[in-house]
Amino acid sequence: MRCVSYHVAVGNVHPVIVVPPHGAVPICAKAGGPIVDGVPTGIVQGTYYVRKVGPSSSGIVNATEWGPVIRRCTMHDRAALLAAISGVMQGPAEAAPQADEVIRTWHNAAHEAFLQDVANTPGAPPNLARWHWQFTYGITHQNDANIELNALQAELERAGNEVRDLVQTGWSMFHVFTRYGIAPVFSTDPAIGHGDHEFLTASMLRDPDLEPPEVSIGQDLWRVSPVGLATIVRDYWEDGLEWNQRLNFQSGTTFDPGLMVRSIAEGVRHARALAERFEGAMAVTFRLEWFGLEGRVTRIPDRMLWRDNVSQTDHCVANGTWPATTLTADWATVVAALVGPVARAFGIVRVVTSDWILRQAPSWIDGRR
Numbered sequence: 001m002r003c004v005s006y007h008v009a010v011g012n013v014h015p016v017i018v019v020p021p022h023g024a025v026p027i028c029a030k031a032g033g034p035i036v037d038g039v040p041t042g043i044v045q046g047t048y049y050v051r052k053v054g055p056s057s058s059g060i061v062n063a064t065e066w067g068p069v070i071r072r073c074t075m076h077d078r079a080a081l082l083a084a085i086s087g088v089m090q091g092p093a094e095a096a097p098q099a100d101e102v103i104r105t106w107h108n109a110a111h112e113a114f115l116q117d118v119a120n121t122p123g124a125p126p127n128l129a130r131w132h133w134q135f136t137y138g139i140t141h142q143n144d145a146n147i148e149l150n151a152l153q154a155e156l157e158r159a160g161n162e163v164r165d166l167v168q169t170g171w172s173m174f175h176v177f178t179r180y181g182i183a184p185v186f187s188t189d190p191a192i193g194h195g196d197h198e199f200l201t202a203s204m205l206r207d208p209d210l211e212p213p214e215v216s217i218g219q220d221l222w223r224v225s226p227v228g229l230a231t232i233v234r235d236y237w238e239d240g241l242e243w244n245q246r247l248n249f250q251s252g253t254t255f256d257p258g259l260m261v262r263s264i265a266e267g268v269r270h271a272r273a274l275a276e277r278f279e280g281a282m283a284v285t286f287r288l289e290w291f292g293l294e295g296r297v298t299r300i301p302d303r304m305l306w307r308d309n310v311s312q313t314d315h316c317v318a319n320g321t322w323p324a325t326t327l328t329a330d331w332a333t334v335v336a337a338l339v340g341p342v343a344r345a346f347g348i349v350r351v352v353t354s355d356w357i358l359r360q361a362p363s364w365i366d367g368r369r
Contacts, residue, residue: 099285100319102193103138106229107287109191110134114221114233117205124205125235128219131252131292132235135173135264137271139228139324142280147226152200153184156224159273167266167364173232174222174270181207192225199225228278230271234263236292255296255311257339257348261357262364264288265335272327281324286334288318290342298346309346316341332357 026048033042043049047059050068060066111134118129147155157176164172177183184202192199203221222232237259239251268286275281294314318341322334332354343349 099138099140103136103229103285103287105191105193106138106223106225107134107136107231107289109189109193110136110221110223110231111233111289112191113189113203113223117203117221118219121205125219125239125251127239127252127292128235131239132219132233133260133290134231134233134288135267136231136287137229137267138285139271139275139278139281140283140285141228141275141278142282145279146228147277149186149198149226152224152226155274155277156184156200159270159277162273163266163269165365166269166361167262169262169266171220173220173234173263173266174224174230175220177202194225194227197225197227199223199229224274228274228281230274232267249299252292253296254299255293255346256300257298257343257346257352258300258360260342261335261339261352261360264338265331265357265361265364268327268331268334268338272324272331275324275327283321283323284327285321286319286338288316288338288341290316293342293345296346298348309348311342311345313345316345318342330354332361 028048029043029045031043032045035041044059049057049059050065052058052065114132114134115129118124153176156174160172160174160176182202182204184200186198187201188196188198201221201223204219205221219235220232222230224230236255238249238254238256271284271286275284292314293311293316296311298309318338320334320337326334335357336352336354339352340349343352
């Protein structure tokens with residue numbers, strides 16, 4: 001089990017440690033505390049700790065204290081089993097025409113806002129208006145119990161922390177920064193077709209402290225709506241100045257399939273996390289779009305894999321709808337389907353399978369490529 005730590009500035013800077021749930025098996029102390037005068041202090045190896053009145057954390061000592069732990073493990077197994085059965089029985093879903101149009105409108109409005117930010121940013125990376133990609137999803141749920149506007153940022157932060165059980169990067173998708181200029185703000189956009197409905201948005205290109213030489217990679221624009229719509233537009237990290245200098249590549253000439261698969265997996269995991277905040281979430285519809293692919297060569301740093309695969313296509317689009325439970329039970333299949341159009345553009349679709357994706361997944365946490 002991996003804990004995640006970060007800092008939150010609320011007056012003072014406070015360290016926050018996020019401990020993920022134990023899942024179907026309880027977690028015991030892997031090692032004991034230091035030995036002082038021949039006696040172990042702190043935690044004891046092999047002991048299962050729970051929260052008790054006090055508050056305090058101490059080892060389980062009787063059957064009564066085991067009860068809640070066993071119940072949580074059983075419920076986790078039950079949820080995973082039901083999700084798997086549901087995914088098999090329902091199979092791929094189809095988006096309602098109305099939902100598909102809402103997502104397309106939401107997607108296109110954010111893309112236009114990104115292009116405007118690029119045009120209005122002095123020193124923006126050359127060709128950023130041509131070289132970028134976009135990831136969008138929309139959640140279909142049974143009722144109108146949307147996320148409260150005042151709670152949206154906090155829920156987005158929690159969802160971002162949950163994503164780290166699959167993908168851990170220094171710059172996560174839909175990351176909630178706190179610094180002025182790049183911290184998310186509430187906004188409206190008539191182009192989304194929701195009238196004056198507010199959504200949360202952030203744009204790295206609007207950073208007032210960003211000097212032109214620093215404008216390299218990580219030029220995200222994202223939007224998240226309380227009704228269950230989310231979209232992010234990103235540059236290709238392969239085009240970053242530091243990336244190219246390290247690998248001796250030129251911007252706009254390479255495409256890293258491993259990096260793209262990891263990013264899409266992160267987006268799918270984020271969609272699952274946000275869907276779990278909606279009562280009666282039924283399905284999730286995705287729309288992905290890539291720009292500026294023509295002439296790029298597939299390369300994974302430090303590997304020779306797919307070295308000569310060149311895209312003859314400049315623009316790709318992926319769409320798909322799946323039951324919300326499938327994002328838990330069979331997420332790798334969803335990722336493989338969404339990356340399919342761009343994998344076909346490079347002629348690597350036979351390599352980028354759900355099995356290959358599952359084999360790559362452990363490296364997204366431990367830092368290996």
